[in-house]
Amino acid sequence: MVRDPEPSVTFGEELRRRRMAAGLSLTDLARRTNFSKGHLSKVESGAKHASSDLARLCDQALQAEGALSRRVIAAAAKSLPDTAEPSEVWTMQLDPGGGTTFSAFDRRTAMTSVGVGMMSWVLPERSKSHGSVETVLPAFRSWLDDFRRLGQCVDPSMIIQMSVVATNTLRALISDSPGSPERSAALRLASRFAEYTGWMAQEKGDDDASAWWTNRAVEMAASGGDKDLAAYALLRRADLTLYRDDWVATLSLAQDAQARSGLARVRAHAAQREAQAHALAGDERASRRCLDRSATLMAQSVTEDVDGPVLGSTTMTDPVAFATGWCLFDLGHPRDAAEILSAELTRLPASAMRTRARYGARLALAHAQAGDIDQACAVADPVVSDMRLLDSATVRYDLRHLSRILRRWRSQPAVRELMPSLARALQVVRH
Incomplete structure (x- = not known):
């Protein structure tokens, strides 16, 4: 302990x-x-x-x-902020330049103030016997897969806009069919869109929005008969605290998620977060035990239903190996971390830009910490270039650490060449 x-x-x-x-x-x-x-x-x-x-x-x-x-x-260490209370009415405004403003209101507020002067469209009445919900669900499932692929290579703001619309559309379609099997299926699917919106909000650097959307996902999933997403919400919060270097909160949330979930794959990812928390705390033996447990659970998860929460990237060949490399860096073994991360990155498809950037940044950081500065700059260069498209807060977390290390080597030619573009990549893009 x-x-x-x-x-x-x-x-x-x-x-x-x-x-x-x-x-x-x-x-x-x-x-x-x-x-x-x-x-x-x-x-x-x-x-x-x-x-x-x-x-x-x-x-x-x-x-x-x-x-x-x-x-x-x-x-x-800082505590995670509380999230907003559930709201009945969601509104989104898009300006011509691509900016987005999302707001959630209780229905009375929306009717008395927000709705004044706003143009509105009302969905037509539908016959409950038409089975329209069941008919459109396959199209929405296809959209979710498309959004996940798009999320690998575009700014999170773009995905958030589309995912919010899809989530709200599903809510509207099921509003007049209480208790039907189609309603439960649609609620579970809407929860997946909301959960992915939370992940994209985290990538955008908006922790409050990430927590809000994850909580909405949990509510819709529970209404649709899926209780496991509540455990995954703890895992999302563990992600947020991990990127604040708060190992105490991350450890508690990860252990709670493992205790609550019946899905092996949720517990596997939670065990990885627990390993990362132990690594931040410097407890190597506990970290390795958690990684072994995660590998066992991952092997068990292959028989589970694939229709579940979006657990990070679906493009990773071996998430336990990536987590191991991540932990080895925090445990003070940068060369060992670089060896594992480098091998795993070669197995990722070129289309998995966000995943490659996330772990490429950690690989560059490991090389820099080990004193291999030229190699660190060579690995960081494509990551920095891709940040113009991705705008990832999680990647920026490691790039900030990398920048601090490289400043100690600013006289080296590779560092002087990289630093201007690295500085631009660290600027937060506002929409």
Whole structure:
């Protein structure tokens, strides 16, 4: 069990104590971490704050088993914001330039204020005996597959617009058929659109919207008889906290998701999040146990119904291998991480641009942390180029870390060439 760091001793004091106990000078530690002696001295004295990258490297150099990383993470951890209450009426406005404004209102507010002065279209009455819902469901299922493919290569905002419309259209189609089998099937399908909207919102960097849409997906799935999506909602929240370096919240959410879900594949992905949380905390043995459990569950999941939540990318050949590479980096083994991630990336199709960018950024970061700067820049270059189309907040998370490392090597030609385009990729695109 990983213990929380004691708050009474500063990071710098603990770093100095462990360095001296290991018999290392500042020069020795600087050589092992690729940070300058002067920077380390300022961190130990409290004149500079330690980054998560420095903490991980010091953990590895001093065999601290994550104790230093936990101090940095605990200081920076933030709680996930509450989400909005469910609403009855959804509205979306699209401007000519492609911008989108989405709003959700309770029905009374929408009728008394929002609807004033707005043009409105009303769906015609339908005969309940026509079976129109059952007729259109195959087309919507095909759309969902198309949206998932499009989501690999276009800005999330575009997918969000289409997915919101599809979700709302399904809600409208089933509004007059309570209790019918077609209604349950349509609700479950609408929940998949809403869940994918939540994933795209996360990619866009809007955590509040991601949580809101995921909660709406859970409500619709439950109404349609699917209780497993509630467990997956915890997994989505674990994703959000993971990208805030909050290993405590990620660990709790991942374990809760595994306890609640009856689907092996949901538990498999939750075990991966648990492994990543343990890796952030520096607990290598616990992380590896979770990865082994995930591999076992993945093997069991092949017999399950494929009509379920969108668990990340469907293009990954071996999600456990990707998670292993991810964890090895956080555990302070960047060369081992780079070896695994590089092998897995070669197996991804060229069309899986978002997935390739996500794990390519982590591979570049691993190379940079290992001191292989030219290789890091070579791997990062196509990722940075693709960011103009993808605008991914999760990719940007690793690119920010990469930028901080590369600034220490700014005199190298490869770094000087990459930095201008990397800086542009780190700018958040607003729509």
